[in-house]
Amino acid sequence: MKNILQYFEKTCEQFPNHIAVANESSSVTFNDLKTRSQQAGTMIASELKQDSLPVAIYIDKSLALVEAMLSVLYSGNFYVVLDTQMPVERVRRIFETLQPAAILTDKSYIDKVESINSFKNDNAINSTSITEQSCENSQIKEDKLKTFYKTFYIEDSISTEIDTKLLGRLRSQMTERDPAYILYTSGSTGQPKGTVISHRALIAYGDWFIHAFDINERTVFGSQTPLYFSMSVSDLYASLRTGATYQIIPKKYFSFPMQLIEYLNTYKINTIYWVPSALNIVANWDTFAYIKPEYLKKVLFAGEVMPVKQLNYWRKALPDVFYANLFGPTETTDICSYYVVNRTFSDDETLPIGVACSNCDLIIADENGKEATSGELLVRGPFLADGYYHNPEKTAEVFVQNPLNDAYPEIVYRTGDLVYRGEDGLLRYQGRKDFQIKHMGYRIEPGEIEAAIGALPEIHACVCIYLETTDEILLFYQGKIKQEALSAAVSGKLPAYMRPNKFIRIRQMPYNSNGKVDRKLLKTNYLEENQL
Numbered sequence: 162m163k164n165i166l167q168y169f170e171k172t173c174e175q176f177p178n179h180i181a182v183a184n185e186s187s188s189v190t191f192n193d194l195k196t197r198s199q200q201a202g203t204m205i206a207s208e209l210k211q212d213s214l215p216v217a218i219y220i221d222k223s224l225a226l227v228e229a230m231l232s233v234l235y236s237g238n239f240y241v242v243l244d245t246q247m248p249v250e251r252v253r254r255i256f257e258t259l260q261p262a263a264i265l266t267d268k269s270y271i272d273k274v275e276s277i278n279s280f281k282n283d284n285a286i287n288s289t290s291i292t293e294q295s296c297e298n299s300q301i302k303e304d305k306l307k308t309f310y311k312t313f314y315i316e317d318s319i320s321t322e323i324d325t326k327l328l329g330r331l332r333s334q335m336t337e338r339d340p341a342y343i344l345y346t347s348g349s350t351g352q353p354k355g356t357v358i359s360h361r362a363l364i365a366y367g368d369w370f371i372h373a374f375d376i377n378e379r380t381v382f383g384s385q386t387p388l389y390f391s392m393s394v395s396d397l398y399a400s401l402r403t404g405a406t407y408q409i410i411p412k413k414y415f416s417f418p419m420q421l422i423e424y425l426n427t428y429k430i431n432t433i434y435w436v437p438s439a440l441n442i443v444a445n446w447d448t449f450a451y452i453k454p455e456y457l458k459k460v461l462f463a464g465e466v467m468p469v470k471q472l473n474y475w476r477k478a479l480p481d482v483f484y485a486n487l488f489g490p491t492e493t494t495d496i497c498s499y500y501v502v503n504r505t506f507s508d509d510e511t512l513p514i515g516v517a518c519s520n521c522d523l524i525i526a527d528e529n530g531k532e533a534t535s536g537e538l539l540v541r542g543p544f545l546a547d548g549y550y551h552n553p554e555k556t557a558e559v560f561v562q563n564p565l566n567d568a569y570p571e572i573v574y575r576t577g578d579l580v581y582r583g584e585d586g587l588l589r590y591q592g593r594k595d596f597q598i599k600h601m602g603y604r605i606e607p608g609e610i611e612a613a614i615g616a617l618p619e620i621h622a623c624v625c626i627y628l629e630t631t632d633e634i635l636l637f638y639q640g641k642i643k644q645e646a647l648s649a650a651v652s653g654k655l656p657a658y659m660r661p662n663k664f665i666r667i668r669q670m671p672y673n674s675n676g677k678v679d680r681k682l683l684k685t686n687y688l689e690e691n692q693l
């Protein structure tokens with residue numbers, strides 16, 4: 162099969178009445194999801210003159226968002242899900258390179274879409290920008306918007322008749338190399354970059370994920386990650402391909418762990434794939450002393466380091482559950498290596514990131530591009546992205562010829578992540594190349610400092626940040642220990658050159674929109690507060 166819709170339709174044939182996607186208030190069966198997506202797909206395709214173009218989706222995580230994503234694929238185009246909370250300025254920067262053929266949204270975002278649209282015509286229309294006009298009537302607003310980025314409202318498709326002939330023709334033109342979607346990552350430099358994922362990559366990746374974790378029609382996912390984050394691809398598409406249910410967990414529950422576990426029980430959730438920060442909240446509140454998830458069988462996590470202390474809490478409370486640490490960047494669709502936790506680790510050990518996913522080759526290269534047991538991780542295989550959209554320079558920097566093979570052309574992705582292969586053959590993550598610290602003449606990985614300090618019983622979470630300007634190591638931490646006591650405790654655990662220069666106690670770690678600890682924000686806030 163050459164496109165992801167074929168897999169989805171096969172599921173619809175097998176499990177037409179199974180719940181495909183659900184949230185607290187509603188649910189949709191596979192059959193209805195297909196019908197609705199085809200209706201919206203017809204609406205889009207009959208108005209766009211050309212296909213295989215990017216369509217930006219501006220809808221909150223919901224049943225309608227899944228329907229919108231599929232509808233763009235049905236229309237022969239590829240989608241870009243945007244964070245609706247993203248500042249308009251950032252959307253502007255994304256649209257500069259994306260040049261979407263249309264925006265697909267819902268009517269609650271008419272005003273926001275209007276302000277996004279206003280900048281498109283900043284130069285073209287000088288005096289009559291639509292934001293300056295008073296549009297009392299939303300119908301007038303909608304009509305005016307059509308003169309800017311073409312704007313579709315998902316609700317409008319409800320009465321659309323499916324044009325089977327049109328959709329069939331678009332499907333027959335699709336190839337597996339066509340993009341399915343573009344995913345914008347934050348970009349460590351702050352400049353968003355749009356990772357292009359083809360149908361082929363999405364299919365190859367899903368083949369591995371579904372098989373590795375035995376996902377089937379009895380699986381009920383409790384989904385945490387936003388749909389503009391690469392991790393969401395795993396549980397969403399695994400559901401759409403197998404007949405599993407994709408149960409959306411409202412974001413608010415991740416601040417109330419007891420209610421979160423209650424939610425898992427109410428919807429009989431048996432599989433979760435979350436960022437470690439979300440699992441840590443449950444552990445740090447000692448939630449399992451009060452309530453336990455009754456149906457949970459699989460706990461998968463990725464996106465950042467999972468501290469072993471918190472993992473041990475989960476394993477002790479729920480010893481029969483299957484745990485796996487998944488590792489990878491957006492550029493490999495989601496994951497390129499994984500480790501099934503099959504033994505006990507002590508609190509100050511680091512969890513391996515394991516072995517390569519099937520179909521995928523992992524190479525470790527040293528600074529001279531020679532194969533090594535420790536160095537930068539390079540990835541090769543069919544899950545690789547097709548580079549960054551309209552950004553050939555950035556693409557050429559990291560999608561490079563395999564340095565270990567100059568015999569024939571072969572692209573590898575340079576992850577920028579540092580790893581080493583232990584004697585047990587398993588990979589271990591050492592941190593990002595760009596986070597590495599050079600301090601007092603030593604090369605230090607902040608992750609090592611975090612692992613040592615995070616293992617102390619009083620620490621709930623900690624993040625180590627380096628300030629180049631003052632050559633200082635800062636340790637932000639959340640926990641029941643005063644700075645002086647922590648500083649004394651650390652002296653016995655770390656050599657002098659690795660000891661943080663400052664300990665900064667905070668009430669709550671900040672999280673980014675994906676739910677990971679927000680390191681960038683910690684650093685910028687500190688610099689601002691201290692006027693550095």
Ligand SMILES: Nc1ncnc2c1ncn2[C@@H]1O[C@H](COP(=O)(O)OP(=O)(O)OP(=O)(O)O)[C@@H](O)[C@H]1O
Nearest residue numbers: 346347348349463464465466487488489490491590
């Ligand atoms: N299991 C894991 N353990 C440790 N780190 C992980 C794990 N999984 C992912 N990571 C880290 O997350 C990175 C991938 O993150 P992602 O592709 O979501 O982009 P980001 O880092 O959030 O944003 P950006 O690349 O734009 O700065 C990996 O390169 C790695 O550094």
